[in-house]
Structures are given as C-alpha cells and as structure tokens.
Amino acid sequence: MTIEDELRALPGPPALPPPADLADAVLRGVRRRRARTAVAAAAVLVAAAVAVPVATLRGGGPDRVPARPAPTGSAPTEPAPTGPRTTRLTDLPGGPVTITAFTVDDTGRTWVLDPATGAYAEVPYAAAVVSPDGRRVAVSDGRRTGLADVGDLGRVRWTGLAGGRPAWSPDGRRLLVTAVDRGSGLVYRLQALTVATGAVRTTRLVNPPIVGDPAWAADSADFLVARRVYDDPDGAPLVTAPQVVHPDGTFGATWLGTGGRPTFSPSGARAAVDPSDLPVLRPTETSIVDTRTGDRLTGLPAGATHAWPKTAGWYDESSVVRLQDAPELSVVDATTGAIRRVVRLPSLPPLSAVQLGPRTGAAPGF
C-alpha cells in the first residue's frame, strides 16, 4: 500500500461533532462586527459634534468601546447613509506630504481628506481611491464605479464601468477599472477611462497567468500585472512578479525577483513593489526596482511591527513611506532601508491602508 493510498484511506477524525450552536455563533460574530462598526461610526459623530480638535477614532474605536448588545430578531442591516461623517487629524507634525485617505482596518471604510478644510470624511462605498492631485476620488460599490470631488462626496458621477477597485494613472488623467468575465475561461477587461473626455479603451486578456487586479505602469499608458512566474526552491507555492502589459494586450518585460503591486517614485524612475497577496519569493521584503530596466535594485525588509510590508507610497525621490501597526508611518530610505522618521497616529485605530499626496491648502502634513 503506497503512502498515497494510506492517505486516501485515512478515516479522519472519528468523533468531532460541530458545536450545537455553531450557526448562532457565526451569526453572532457577523452581528457583533456590524455592531462594532456602528459604534465606531457613532463615536466619530459624537466627536465631530463636540468639535474636539483631535481625531477620536481610536478612543471611540471598535476595540475600545464596550460592545453593544447584538441586535435581536432578524439579522441587522447596514446603517443607512446619513451624509458623510467627518473628523480631523492633529497628529501630523507638518511637512510636504499628507495623508489623502486612510482605511480603518476593522470597518474597511475609507476616510478622504478635503484639503480645502483639512477634514476627513467617511466614504460610504466599498472602495475609495484619491487622485494623485488629491482633488477627486474614484469610488466603487462593487457594481459601479463613480467619481466625486473630495469636497462633495455626496455627489457621485457614475461612469457606467463595472469592475474591481479603480486605480488612477500616475498622471491623474485616467482611471483603470478591471472586470473579469467568466465563460470559456477567464477574460480580463482592462477598462481605461480618460476622465476628461469619458472615452474608454479596453484591453482584453484571455486566461492570463496573473494574480489580482492589474495596475498602471509609470508611464500612465502601459499596465503592470502580477504574473505567476515559477516555484520558489524553498517551497513557496507561488511566485509573482510585475509584468508589463501593453494596451494592445501583448506582454512586455517582467520584473523578476520582486513581488506584486508597485508604487512609483515622484519621477517614476523607481518603483517599490510589495509582495502580492499570495505567497511570493520574498514575502517579507519590499523590492525597489528601476522602472526603466526592470532591475531589482535592493530589498527593504518588513518593519518591526508588520509581518508583511505595506508601502503607502513615496515620501520623496529617495524614500518610501511604510504603514506600521500602532498605527504609525515610517519614512524609510529606499536605498539603505534606514528609518528616517516615524510619525505616530495615536488618535487613529489600526489602519489597513493609507493613501498619500502632496500637502495643499489646509491639509495636515508630515
């Protein structure tokens, strides 16, 4: 009998009854999560109402507030939108870069900066991505993609494009929305919308060997996909590397030995590539890549508090900004990996993402 046969014949656990209240426990967990979300939102509303100048998201956040009793009766629904909730950040010490948006880890909601007022407003959609100039936000509710001014989030202009999380081109002129159709294989439709004209150019990829959503290349014309490449000799089940896809659907150079999704330096000369969401060759390093040659210049190890690097963007041409737990931002030298500055955000709850941009108007900076 081979080991394969033995495994097939393995009876598994003979007596492992599921808990009698499993369904109740699951539904309670879902409700508790929603209740925490509602409590966090209420805390922010209260903070805004009393005009406390310090953001209160942490103090009133879901990990600090006693849980409300779970709703009884039928399962709860999402709270109805009642207009944007706002808050301010006073933690930032001043500087040329600002946080144009942050996403709260527990709720998944994104708060977007209006540089005219310096206040952040919660966006009532699943995804919100601020344009490079910080003036507009692309939103998605999972079915539609829309655009709004950061100072008027209630007025969304729906584009007619459906797909995943939208991505702004580095020059801020176009929006990429990728739809994946099922049928005879997977067909990726990379829909590039020119915001000024409304024109859409679509690039089709049939059964592409890629992972996740495509991104823009530094030239705002080509795309970058996370390509499945090869197995890691150490046993990691999958390795990805960014690969250029031209608008005509042909594949270009592959940035071997890097990872998944890139962020570009202000000039576009270098990119920081974090590992993708799947196991990769260097799962705890951010690769710095020469965008002209695709050469990997160096690797920045993960920070002290994040097992997996999260690059928020570039601070300037020579350093990147990394999101850490706590939460805090660290400005890291893109050549040596040395930490230049640490900016703590004690008034915020744990964040899953921040978006960066140049500081303008009344925006706080660091």
Place this chain on the structure above:
Amino acid sequence: VAVSPSEEREFREFVAGRSAGLLRTAYMLTGDPHLARDLLQTALEGAARHWSRIEGPPEAYVRTALYRHQVNWWRARARRPETVGAVPERAAGGDHAAATADRHALFDALRTLPPRQRAVVVLRYWEDRPEAEVAELLGIAVGTVRSQASKALAKLRAAYPTAPEGANR
C-alpha cells in the same frame, strides 16, 4: 451586506447539514480540534456575510474559504517558527488495534507538515481531488501542487514508512 430572515433560515439549514463534514476537513487542515472550529467559524462568517451573493453550491464556497484561510494563517505565522511535534513511534503488530494505531501515526505525521503542504495533501489525496482542481481551490499553479505534494509525500514516507506490498498492516 444584509442577511434576510429567509436567508438566515437557509444559512442555518446549511450549517446544520454540512458543518460536520466541513469540520472534518478543517481538522485535517489544522490538525487541532480547536483551530479547526476557529477555522470553520471564520469561513462560515465570511459565507454568512456574502450569503445572498454566493453563486453555486455554498459548500464549495466555504471549502474554498477554509483552504485559503488556512494558507493565509500560515502566511501570517510564517515569520514565527511553527511548533512541530515529534512523530510518534509506529505501533507494532498486525491486528486491528495496530492498524488503528498506524492510522493515528499517519495522522500525526500529517500534522508535522507545513500547513501549505498539508492543504495540498488533504485536497489531493484525502479528498482525492484532481491536481487542476486543487490548484484552482488554492489559487496556485498545477506545477506547484505537484511540487508541494511531492515534498510532502517525501516527508511522510520518511516519517511513516509504508509496509511492503501484501504485508498485513
């Protein structure tokens, strides 16, 4: 995402009818009854949140969630060395009790595999799924399934040498 009363009833019926089998799979993936319950509850919570939008059989959705959560948990733990228990000595003898002990030994050997290899082995052999299906479920390449399975089997053979053909186990 809201769950309507009718969807909640449907979800409860699904949990009542399918959770025993799903928990067995979770146990095979984790090797620990407490982790198995946690893993299943996590996967079911995701299913409950998206119940109205799940296309096709919900069991397939939950199973996929089990496998992927397990791989993600492995990734989250990857920087910390995993505690790997010692493989127990195999029981001697050819009677039923010895065979049962042998199976426990194989199960213990399975527990010593890294979680990603364990997931491949459980899907590929214990659930007897084709390589392509395993690859799709785990979101990895077929070649990766082969290489991971090969490494896992080599470890299992070393820890649990099989008896010669025809031998009474």
